[in-house]
Amino acid sequence: DIVMTQSPLSLSVTPGEPASISCRSSQSLLQNNGYNYLDWYVQKPGQSPQLLIYLGSNRASGVPDRFSGSGSGTDFTLKISRVESEDVGVYYCMQALQTPQCTFGQGTKLDIK
């Protein structure tokens, strides 16, 4: 199975400052079609998870442009250029390559200083 490892597991950020979350997979998520099968989701308090980034770097519709995803193969990063109070929540990476199942990272809890 593909193991997804996130770091850090928690971070506290001052509003207006940047934040970065790392996600590492135990196998490459880059396929021959050039796509990395890696999504990012955020679960805000009391809500269902919501899609932020898909295929490694594509921002989902309605997601502010302060969110960006990068990386390829086994190493990926979610960056928030300027954290806002509404960004509080738990961030998950998920590999969608399967083999044999989709797996999530442990989650990174972001709160505001």
Next chain:
Amino acid sequence: QVQLQESGPGLVKPSETLSLTCIVSGGSIGSYYWSWIRQPPGKGLEWIGYVYYNGKTNYSPSLKSRVTMSVDTSRNQFSLRLSSVTAADTAVYYCTRGSGWYIGEMRYWGQGTLVTVSS
């Protein structure tokens, strides 16, 4: 706007079968991957499996022996059955819609339904 709504019992007895249905509104169930994901209280997300609109399924190996998923295109809904449940199956269960060509890009999620396994 696509909406997903889980329905089913909130309380299931140990050793019995958990049954949930996800009703899809605002869009067709055709040509997409439909997944079930669960979240035990205070813990992270666990993918259970998917059913494709044509009935093809794939399940998490750890749950495969107990899981059955199906799709009903005429009713625009899909279902999850998990047999022989234990307290470890207590979780919020979410249904999701993935992309049309791969399982990810889960743009739509249900609100989630808490299922408690207890006698």
